[in-house]
Amino acid sequence: MLITVGVMTRHVDGCLSGVLRTLTIRTQIELRPVDTSDGGPDFEVVIGSGFVAGYATSRGTEIDIVVMSLEFPQPVRMRAAPRDESRFEWTLLWEVAG
Numbered sequence: 780m781l782i783t784v785g786v787m788t789r790h791v792d793g794c795l796s797g798v799l800r801t802l803t804i805r806t807q808i809e810l811r812p813v814d815t816s817d818g819g820p821d822f823e824v825v826i827g828s829g830f831v832a833g834y835a836t837s838r839g840t841e842i843d844i845v846v847m848s849l850e851f852p853q854p855v856r857m858r859a860a861p862r863d864e865s866r867f868e869w870t871l872l873w874e875v876a877g
Contacts (some may be wrong), residue, residue, distance in 0.1 A: 785871035787859055795842075795869055799826065808871070810835050810842065810859070835859070840867070842869075853871060 785808065787797035796809040812824040820834035824846055833846040833854070844857040855873065862868040 780875045781785070781872040783870055784857070784873045784876055786862075787869040787871055789869065795822075797869075797871060799871065801873070810844070840866075844871075850851055 784801055785797045785799045787795040787808070787810070789795050793812040794809055794862065796807065799806050799808040799813040806827050809825045811825060812821065813819065813823050815821055821837045821841070822835035822844075823831050824830065824833035824835055824844060826832045826848065830848075832848045833844065835842050835844040840861060842859040844859060846855045848855075858872045858874060860872060862870055
């Protein structure tokens, strides 16, 4: 099951930023592009006031996000999907295990 937990905006520098909102969490989230020449992830995930909390990888038109933080008992998997053809706004979706 996918739950919408935010909307992100793509900036000129390639970053996506927005607010992650759940019942108990409300924090800034940003996907910052990183050098992928070593075959690693495409983005680092920054939450709050600069805490690098995970990584994200482009998969076709979507971005798979993994957030690891002390607030979560295990890594949380999310997905960013473009809201339209321009890919300016993205929907942030939380993949809830069912």
